[in-house]
Amino acid sequence: MCGIVGAVAQRNIVPVLIEGLRRLEYRGYDSCGVAVLAEKTLRRARSVSRVAHLAAEAQTTHLTGDIGIAHTRWATHGAPVTDNAHPIFSRDTIALVHNGIIENYEALREALQAQGYEFISQTDTEVIAHLIHSLYNGDLFSAVRAAVRQLHGAFAIAVFSRDEPHYIVGARQGSPLVVGVGDNEHFLASDALALAGSTERFIFLEEGDVVQLSRTTARIADHTGAIVEREMRTVTAYGSAVELGPYRHFMQKEIFEQPRAIADTLPVAEAFTPAHFGAQAEQVFEGIDSLLILACGTSYYAGLTAKYWFESMVALPTQVEIASEYRYRDSVPNPNSLVVVISQSGETADTLAALKHAQALGHTRTLAICNVATSAMVRQTALAFLTHAGTEIGVASTKAFTTQLVALFMLAVTLGKLRGRIAAHTEEIYLKQLRHLPVALNHVLALEPQIIAWADQFASKENALFLGRGLHYPIALEGALKLKEISYIHAEAYPAGELKHGPLALVTRAMPVVTVAPNDALLEKLKSNMQEVRARGGELYVFADADTRIVNGEGLHVIRLPEHYGWLSPILHVIPLQLLAYHTACARGTDVDKPRNLAKSVTVE
Incomplete structure (x- = not known):
């Protein structure tokens, strides 16, 4: 959700800024822009189209400069129109880009209007630009x-001034910002991935940090x-991560990368040990009597799945909370609970806020399951x-989800x-089962041709139901989420036993009912639920284990998975x-990797 790139160098940095935006496209956006300082004048190009259109405009207008900032915007305050696109200027002196939301912007x-400032956009971002201008006396850092x-809220900003042509200043509060260190040049970005190819040396800013960069x-x-020193780290994992290769979309690539991602996530060990979760894990785990899992979206469904493992296999009471709800309700803290937060990026704003809230309530036993070490x-x-899923570009999470499940099972x-x-x-x-899992996944991936045939039938539908029972109900939830995210078909998931309590009223031949049917203890109950659908003329699409006798x-359409x-x-x-x-x-022709209205990394509430 939104992306920042900035640079100060001895070369034309517009290509670096544009390439950085291209690498951040996966996060989701509806406008983009770039601004530079050229011959003591602020110049910019903005677009409500894709980064490719912005690149063409920058080339046509000969936009060049050795200091500049760029941005992809996901609209919050104000529609996705050019006047609201970043970078935002203040009196042709200050140029600024901003991720996040300013809660006290009104x-x-x-106050700024009373001082004579004219507002052109509907954004909260313009407030920051004018506020900085009003406080500027020749020292942008100050x-x-x-x-x-x-400012109240969560934000990351990058800003430069016409009157200080050798500096970029960045600040972060609740939204990520990283410094890239080059040879006689420095960069800013909301994600280190944006700077792949420009540098492998990074400084990850802490909450409340303000940084002034020169070459x-x-x-x-x-x-x-x-004034403080922050550790510089070398990150080399981004090289080929954004290359599509032979696949049609990044989502398809990432689905097929899951066997490797799971193999990479599994530690090389002969036993499950607390040390896999940190040097102090055995001490932290000692005496816990319950779990509290905090997550959003797909990661929340990973937590719901794991609840069955923790309660059935370990006999630990487990509560799974939607992070955006947890912090806004009264809860009863238990200092003996292990708080588990799950996030692909590790920057999910709602989950971070929920973690801070839990810690403020006295929870000290905390564990992150995450794909980003920094x-x-x-x-x-x-x-x-x-987890070692590698960079996930598609907005709809796939390999991050399955590696999260592996991590939770190991826990x-x-x-x-x-x-x-x-x-x-x-x-x-x-x-042994975990080590065999990549092979088993490859067998499931081989079912793709049969699934394509089903997809051609689904493409004309506008609604779908997903059913599962027990451990597989959260998987039905995840399946419905994936379908609605990228195909825009309205999809809902239910525990199959709930059919007769309402959802059965929706069942007609025009409503496909997708059923997850493993050969487990609830199979016969599930078969009865399926008969309820068939008796009402419903159309069942069942993913069944080989020995289910369905x-x-x-x-009734059946695709068989190779093994239970x-x-x-x-x-x-x-x-x-x-x-x-x-x-x-x-089949429906949607933008699979960048579905409308959605962002990959949700860094604002």
Whole structure:
């Protein structure tokens, strides 16, 4: 959600800025822009189209400069029109880009209007630009530090001034911002991925930091105003991550990368040990009596799946909360709970805020499950487990979800061992199953041709139901989410036993009913629910294990998965649901990797 790129160098940095925006397109946006300082004049190009259109405009207008900022915007305050696109100027002196939301922008806007400032956009961003201008007395670093003290909300900004042609200033509060260190040049970005190819050296700013960059220096002040040093890290994992290769879309590529991603996520070990979750894990895990899982979207469904593991395998009461709701309700904290936060990016604003709220309530036992080692979430928890899904470009999460499930299953087995619930021979079975999982996933991926045939039928539909029971109900939820995200077909998921309590009223031949049917203890109950659909003329599309004895018939279409996988079955069963959503979206001609109105990394509430 929104992207920032900035640079100060001894060369024309417009190509660097444009390439940075291109690498951030996966986050979602509806306008984009770039601004530079050229011959003591602020110049910019903005577009409500794609970055490719912006690049063409910058080339046509000969936009060049050795200092500049760029932005992809996902509209919050104000429609996606050119006047609202960033960079925003203040009196042709200050140029600024901004991620996040300023909660007190109305009061600031009124005060600035009283000072004679004219507002051209409907954005809260313009308030920041004018506020900095009003405080500017020749020292941009000081003006930004003074301005951010007046801002309430979550934000990251990058700004430069016509009158200080050698500096860019950035600031972050609740929204990520990273400094890239080059040879006689410096960069700013909301995601290190944006700077792949320009540098591998990064400084990850902390909450409240303000940074002043020149070609040769990076000067950082913390939230108290003290000048501080931040660690510089080398990150080399971004090289080929954004290359599409032979695939039609990044989502398709990432679906097929799941066997490798899971293999990479599994530690090279002969046992499940607390050390996989951090050096202090055994101490943190000691004495816990429950779990509290905080997450959003797909990660929330990973938590719902894991609830079955923790309660059935480990006998630990487990509460799974939507992060955006948890912090706004009264809850009863339990200091003996292990708080698990789940996020692909580790920068999800709602989940970070929920984590801070939990910590403020006295929760000290915290664990992050995340795909980004340098993220704020990993830095703010006592323990962390890093999934190794690699960069995920498609907005609809796939490999991040399945690697999260692997991490949560490993946590369940580890806690089960510590609590004496899982014996050594059972641990060995689970370890073998996990190691065989990539092979099993490849067998499921081989079903793609059959799923494409189903997708051609789904493409003409406008509604769909998804059914699952027990451990696979959250997988039905995830399947419905994937379909609605990228194909724009309205889809809902229910526990199959709930059909007769309302959803059955929707069932007609025009409503496909997708059913997740593993060969588990609830299979016979599920078959009864399927008969309820058939009796009402519904059309069933069933993903069944090979030995379920569910056969094709009138109104009943079956694709068989190669094998039942016990507790790990959800990881296998979600793959065909991802493929169904993907190929249905392709058949409908939607923008699969960048679905409308959605962003990859949700960095504002």
